[in-house]
């Protein structure tokens with residue numbers, strides 16, 4: 001009897017063990033699949049939170065994690081590298097070892113509407129470098145990015161940041177979602193005042209300057225819902241899709257966001273159809289004017305064409321670029337403007353610093369007559385420090401790579417062997433609110449990024465440990481343009497406008513995680529009036 005019982009137990013244990021082994025293999029075993037696990041973004045967010053808060057949660061996590069040292073994560077498939085000292089060196093490995101392309105394919109198919117298939121994967125692999133090259137040529141190259149910024153006419157547009165109009169047909173595009181309320185009308189000698197939603201106004205203003213540089217003015221004018229659709233997609237469905245929530249999930253936010261994405265995809269693929277007609281010398285749909293379309297879009301169309309991308313696929317491929325160009329830059333502009341106006345004394349210091357590089361008209365209303373953009377970009381350390389401090393407060397950059405070949409991570413006293421098939425992520429923002437790195441981390445203190453250059457003795461802004469653009473060879477390809485855009489638009493706004501809180505005192509909104517840059521939980525109501533020179 002006892003033997004039968006023992007055998008039963010043995011059989012049960014054997015079956016349970018086999019089941020566990022099978023399940024383990026199914027969940028954790030190496031697979032050929034080269035997409036980021038859906039739970040990895042949650043693991044990155046939770047790890048960053050737990051590690052920055054410390055305490056019991058961190059002790060438990062440290063105990064149950066799979067590796068030691070700077071590596072956090074429960075499975076071999078994905079590891080989060082927290083404050084790894086050698087992270088820059090590790091991420092600078094060639095793409096044969098650490099590859100960013102599988103991550104891009106993941107976002108492309110999970111978020112930007114690409115339909116996962118072996119053919120699409122091959123198309124992306126074969127086109128990836130040709131699709132990135134034109135972006136590097138326009139957005140990373142120093143001269144080309146300055147030329148692009150000049151073409152954007154930001155100072156001229158900024159003179160109409162608010163038009164003091166209540167008639168939508170007379171308003172500028174960036175005012176349309178800003179809840180404009182005219183408080184006092186604008187007359188020649190006394191500036192009017194309008195109450196607006198600052199986030200909406202600044203981010204749409206930035207998008208209206210940037211998007212035509214990429215896709216031409218006709219695209220903006222033809223697609224009247226572009227900005228609403230873009231922000232709805234970015235704010236509402238991007239994070240949900242990234243963690244694998246299906247597009248059919250029955251809630252309003254998903255439904256509306258997916259509809260907005262469908263329109264974006266349709267409009268961008270329509271644009272690429274027109275670009276294709278234009279390049280082939282065929283009649284262009286609607287007789288659209290494509291004379292100001294960027295070389296980026298023209299070159300990308302040729303790259304898509306070489307690998308036989310359909311126009312629908314081109315729509316998804318370029319939604320990624322439209323998103324990359326705007327999703328971080330415009331919210332950073334909003335936070336920068338908010339911090340400049342709400343930090344006592346800062347506006348005056350910045351107006352003084354930037355004054356030598358802009359000539360203001362003495363006429364009313366105030367306008368910028370001429371600018372010295374190279375001077376603005378290279379000789380305004382305080383403004384740059386303000387932008388760095390804004391990144392520190394609001395930006396959450398992460399570098400995610402696929403391990404394509406075995407690699408050893410050098411982690412001080414530890415050495416970790418990473419095997420092909422896994423993903424590693426470096427959330428660079430973990431230190432951004434650490435008081436041992438940045439004293440008074442919740443205060444906006446731009447001067448912390450200023451230093452004296454040992455050779456020239458001049459004051460310069462230095463990034464230090466901040467990594468807003470990620471790191472390594474897949475670091476942001478739009479960073480030169482983005483920084484110049486933020487400097488230019490920020491300067492244009494502070495030179496021409498006074499902005500104050502609508503209810504008498506600045507109260508900065510709580511920040512909530514976004515898709516890179518944090519969002520305000522609620523927009524801020526402000527009063528905008530013309531700057532009056534004495």
Ligand code: HEM
Pocket residue numbers: 100104132135139321324325326328329332395397398399400468469470471472473474475476477478479481482
């Ligand atoms: C403040 C604005 C911006 C921020 C904070 C930002 C940040 C980032 C970050 C953190 C990455 C990932 C880097 C990594 O994996 O290590 C990235 C990638 C990228 N960004 Fe930006 N970005 C900004 C603006 C732009 C602009 C204006 C463009 C222009 C189109 C752009 C294009 C790209 C592209 C193409 C990549 C992928 C690079 C690759 O995989 O090789 N970004 N960006």
